[in-house]
Amino acid sequence: MVSKLLMVGRLSSDSIKKSDRQAMEGVLDVTKFLEEHPGGEEVILEVAGKDATKEFDVIGHSKAAQNMVLKYQVGVLQGATVQEVDLKDVVDKESNTKEMSAFVIKEGARSKSLAFYEFFVPLLVAGLYFGYRCLTY
Numbered sequence: 405m406v407s408k409l410l411m412v413g414r415l416s417s418d419s420i421k422k423s424d425r426q427a428m429e430g431v432l433d434v435t436k437f438l439e440e441h442p443g444g445e446e447v448i449l450e451v452a453g454k455d456a457t458k459e460f461d462v463i464g465h466s467k468a469a470q471n472m473v474l475k476y477q478v479g480v481l482q483g484a485t486v487q488e489v490d491l492k493d494v495v496d497k498e499s500n501t502k503e504m505s506a507f508v509i510k511e512g513a514r515s516k517s518l519a520f521y522e523f524f525v526p527l528l529v530a531g532l533y534f535g536y537r538c539l540t541y
């Protein structure tokens with residue numbers, strides 16, 4: 405069972421200038437996206453842990469798909485350079501087991517405090533409302 409599925413790929417979005425792309429080798433956590441992927445799980449599993457830039461580009465993914473990629477970025481590739489892999493090599497599984505190192509740049513701290521406020525603010529509003537109702541009737 406795969407617990408975390410990391411895919412490496414160049415981030416291509418309209419919001420990223422072409423000249424900046426070379427320095428934007430992103431690490432994507434596509435674990436949750438697996439089941440949603442319109443192209444199926446299999447193709448993503450095949451490139452898990454590897455540079456999937458070419459495979460992604462070859463399909464001719466739509467602009468929406470290219471922008472969707474940003475949603476799954478969890479880090480950038482250390483050194484920010486990915487060796488160009490020939491598509492022939494990708495088909496040949498044995499030559500496609502090069503290791504890459506990556507580090508995570510996003511942490512869940514912000515979303516934790518956000519979840520805290522999302523829970524307590526509505527509770528506070530409801531409390532104030534009922535308090536008001538009790539006092540006015």
Ligand code: HEM
Nearest residue numbers: 434442443447448451456459460463465466469472473476
């Ligand atoms: C996080 C990365 C990826 C995202 C967000 C993504 C998203 C999508 C989306 C939205 C579609 C629907 C068609 C479109 O809008 O272009 C699609 C189709 C597809 N994707 Fe991906 N994809 C990803 C990675 C990949 C990779 C790495 C491969 C290949 C190794 C792949 C292969 C395909 C295939 C074969 C289709 C079906 C194309 C068709 O039916 O014509 N995708 N993907």
